[in-house]
Amino acid sequence: MEFMDIGEVAEKSGIKPSALRYYEETGLITSVSRHGLRRQFSAEVLLQLKLISIGKLAGFSLQEIAGMFDQNGTPDLPRQLLHQRADEIDRQIHELKALRDTLRHVADCPAPSHMECPTFQRLINVANKRGWKSRSKKRSTKP
Known part of the structure; x- marks a missing residue:
């Protein structure tokens, strides 16, 4: 499986690397490894980021959005x-x-x-x- 580094995720999602680091810090997304100092993400993170963006647009807090994913980052929408x-x-x-x-x-x-x-x-x-x-x-x- 090929992974994307944080720069690629930022480019493909349109979300700043600082926001991606914050999302990871709060448990909204998870990096799967590191390549040197750069975080590596699986392709599934792009779907998670789309759902996070939709949740924010809908007025959900990041904490509420975090509750919409199971432990593996799979959407579990209430x-x-x-x-x-x-x-x-x-x-x-x-x-x-x-x-x-x-x-x-x-x-x-x-x-x-x-x-x-x-x-x-x-x-x-x-x-x-x-x-x-x-x-x-x-x-x-x-x-």
Whole structure:
């Protein structure tokens, strides 16, 4: 079996070597050997890195993502957790569409003042009741 060094993995995955070292340090990925001082990885690491990237985009923390792999690095995806996250994303999409529509109305409102516009007043009240807050907070500041 032929292995890739950390530079090749970085090039093929688009992930910086520093992030790869961090992922290895935290147990997300595992190098299989070393060639001199350079870490060597099996080809399966590229699939793991794709899943890590998707997990991060979906808003999972690195700790949550780590729990989605078994001891051998094989994906062991928790279907119920994935359904819950998909439902949360659906809610975010709904809220973001409503926010988009509000912004478009405000930008295009023909009223001389937004304070005179009944639609604007209604939208502001709805937004306040929903408590539009950023839900896309990063759960991890690491790579």
